[in-house]
Amino acid sequence: MAAALVLNQPDWLAEMHYTLAEAVGRVGSKWLALIPEAARILTYEDGQPAATET
Template sequence: MTDHVLAQILDKSRAARDGHFGVLSTGEKLTAALVLNKPEWLAKMNYTMAEAVERVGPEWMARVPAAARVLEHEAELAAEAEAIEQARKRNRGMDIGF
């Protein structure tokens, strides 16, 4: 069974992370700020952490930790993939044809 609310939170948080913050609703912006651990975004919107939690509501707040874990895991995988690619590039220069 797909958790459509979690999928929506992930979609909106990725959009915010990737610079598309302005197209989100206030609730989506607040959720993304919580998922991405961006208290400065909350401050710019004149929200305290408590006000953001209240505005987001219990259904979405219950999924914020899971969304944060998913995005953190994605970032780790991307960093690993980048490290592998960099190692491949370095090793290409060392290839002596065996």
């Protein structure tokens, strides 16, 4: 669930039968606070998001 939030994959959340709001609540505030930094780390230097498998 956290990976879906970090990688901005709402379709993954839907496949798990969660809404965005439910996922945010489920990961909790400590994990939620880490998501922006994790997303930045997974971004290439040229600003393009890291490739994800679909």
